[in-house]
Amino acid sequence: MASLADTACASVRSNAGGARAPSGLLSYASLHACTLHGDRRLSLPLLALLLLLHFRILAAAAGSHFSPAVSRLASRLRLSPSMAAVTLLAMGNGAPDAFASAAALRGGGGMPRAGLAAVLSAGAFVSAFVVGAVALIAPPHFAVPPASFSRDVFLYLLAASALFCVYLSAEIFLWQAVALVLFYAFFVGLVFYMDLGAAAPGKPVVGSAELDQMADALPVSVEHQKRQRARLWTVLTKVTRVWDWPVTFVLKLTIPSTLPSEWNKFYICANICLCPLILLYSFSSFIPLDSRIVFLLPHIRFPLWSVVLLVSFCLALSHFHFEKEAPETENIASTLISFIMSVFWISTMAGELLNCLATIGVIMDLPPAILGMTVLAWGNSIGDLVADVALAKNGQPTIAIAGCFAGPMFNMLVGLGTALVMQTARVYPKPFILEFHVGIVVAFVFLLLSLMGTLLVVTWARYRVPRFWGYCLMGLYILFTIVSIAIASSSG
Template sequence: GVRELDDYRSKCRYVKTHRACSSKGYLNYLVIFYCTFQGVPVLGYSVLFLWFMILFYVLADTTSEYFCPSVTQISRNLKLSPTIAGTTLLPLGNGAPDVFSSIISFTRSGDEDVGLNSILGGAFFVCCCVVGILCISVSSHQIKIEQASFMRDILFFLFVLCCLLVIILIGKINLWFSLCFVSLYIVYIGLVSVMHLYYKDERVINAPIPILSADELLETPLIDEEKGINFVPVTDEFRWTKLIVSVLQLPLSLPRKLTIPVVTEDKWSKAFAVASSTLAPILLATLYTTQCQETEDFRVIINACSFLCGVVLGGLSLFLTDSSSPPRQLAFLWLTGGFVMSVTWTYIIVEEVVSLVVSLGDIMGISPSILGFTALAWGNSLGDLISNLGMGLKGGEDGAQVAVSGCYAGPLFNTLVGLGLSLVLASWREYPEGLAVAGESDVFETVGFLMGGLVWAVVMVPKREMKLDKFVGVGLLGIYLCFLSLRLVKSMGLL
């Protein structure tokens, strides 16, 4: 391979002429590293790692600023119950990067181990590290969590991992079994709904009379009008700093603003609405035509139709929307458009992240599966650590309950929906033949340690009277550190 060559000119020639080194994303990182930065590897590594962080920033920003608001508004528009929304749209919003990382990896031949290790690595990190840190952080508050939902989530997750182990042991899965695997999430939603109804009725019977009604609580002002707010004066230095940051962010934010419709009250802009409704069909067509294997005439027709569609939608947006407020009529269509385009941008960014991870693995001589388990999984799960830890520390007993539930429901969603949809799409591609699923020892170790962390939690938390304490947290962190140490020793060839 390229690492066996001595000089950078030979390496540059190699990556340019060998098909195996061709880019699987929009940029060829091997060419950038070996040709653009030949002889200066430190600068090449610095640029690639900086770009890696920028991609994660854009991914997180797209999820929080566009994807999650669309999901929230669609949930309200459809009038979904909190239980159904909490087990479908909310995990989708939080787990979108993991889901798309898995789908992209499985739909590309040869990159399946990146997606599999990213999903399992993220689940392991959240279930052990995030829950462990949360337990240690709230241990002084003597917080108790609800036993029924805690046991339900962990036991169902253990069942799902057992099913996954069976698939890996068999080494093959067809389309129908892939559909059965992903449909397990429907079973989970049904179980959550039934338990919610049962315990809701039980709480209503035993509930004390509230001191304040829900309406009164909602009407209670967050700010005392008499005391007001002490505003910090904005200095010229702050204005200049904000201006510089805005200018630096412009190349990253402007393309998304011009193609993703946003119809929330605080972010409504008629100019961007017209631009996004015009350019969104053109972007979708461009992405399709650059990746399809159709004839040149067919691509021209698709691009022409998308241009006409964009002009029509842009004209309708120009004449039928108000400049002061988002549209009330046909709001669901706008929300659907925003959802589709935020998914599109998430897909684009994740595709580039996966391509960069694979290229970094080739450059550094590290297995892409290890990078998927560590860098990709940690990056995708960092938001879970921050949000769940903040909720657990500031939300009291209810906040801790929501945080712990999210730590298990989120990875469960990513495994069943993210990995399940990936298996469905990949097995559909191989239909009627089955999809070969690699059963490497690393995967068995990952699943084994993950199941060990789940068993530790499901045994020790009830023994500690459902309290989140340091003993449980240290045990979970210890399991994760033992696994990382084993992986490190094996990667160094010492075992």
């Protein structure tokens, strides 16, 4: 048994040195095969805990840092609520999906198929299950704006249909991948044009209060629910807070605060010291961290990371010495850096999440498609579910419904589209081959059915969302999940 474990460990280490090994903070395959000697009883619980940790960091970075930064950037840029919803807020909901799916598409083996399956399954989850949940929680037969609702659902339906046709051809060319990204740009332009036409003269465009309410609706709703839990939930909440403390601490060290009221000298100095080093790490594939450069002393070459760390540390010390009070107004530079660092954490944790899921799939001998259609789709979309339901409970069901289509559309067109552009550019002028799988076809069919059904039913009900349709959508998604798991389990 020991020899088998040693052989597996040696194989993992040899693959880790290859070009196709996935980059990341941890090597989960080595953790399983070498550190834990291939023992599933130890590996699976530990990897499950790491998976939960990645989910928690991803959710905290998106909810506590990315969303407020997006909201304040929208206010500074004077974006209308609808415009912000299809640009910045769509990035907030779709960024975890987009980064994880792009990382999957760049991977080897069956992970490209898992990435595509995750995009479609996440879209089906949000457009069916989340829309159904909002319809059940919101006031009965609530109305939606006819023009914007029809625009969002129809264009999402059109984009999904076009991608389905491309997938059935089993190959995608560079121009087709670029067209996916440009289609979302067209969608944003159309929203901007319609907003200009709908804006009344003299009416302020900025919706910062609404944007802040959207960004803060989830924490407020969750805190309100926590106060009403039983004693068991109180104990679980305390355990969760113990888990959350190191996550919150690390994120505060690396993501600047955007409000003067949240100013803290220690955290600001830590941001100045650590953010440049982290940004350098994010570009390590282009500029190696250990690149030798001449700095101050001639004929002596220092590693690039040490020079960046020294300069940023000196800047942090000077800030600690000279800055005594919080700024009087919000600093746009801090908001931009907060936005960038939040994107870094979302991207990094999405990649770690994907690598951890891939290792779990290998250990449990699960097909890649079943990972993409279940765990990866649910994990990245659970934030959409909780956030949109919270908005519906706070009396904003129309905003919640709009978010159910803008986020997945951004994920499919920009996230997946950008990854496909990179892959097709790599093999240009040849097409990038798309691996056929019946489970992905099923995901396309269910996604298109949910979108067409919602468009027809809501239009028939005079742009009101009937409660019965909420039950139908949730039942449709449950059926999709059962069918997808059965297909993935049987076909592999």
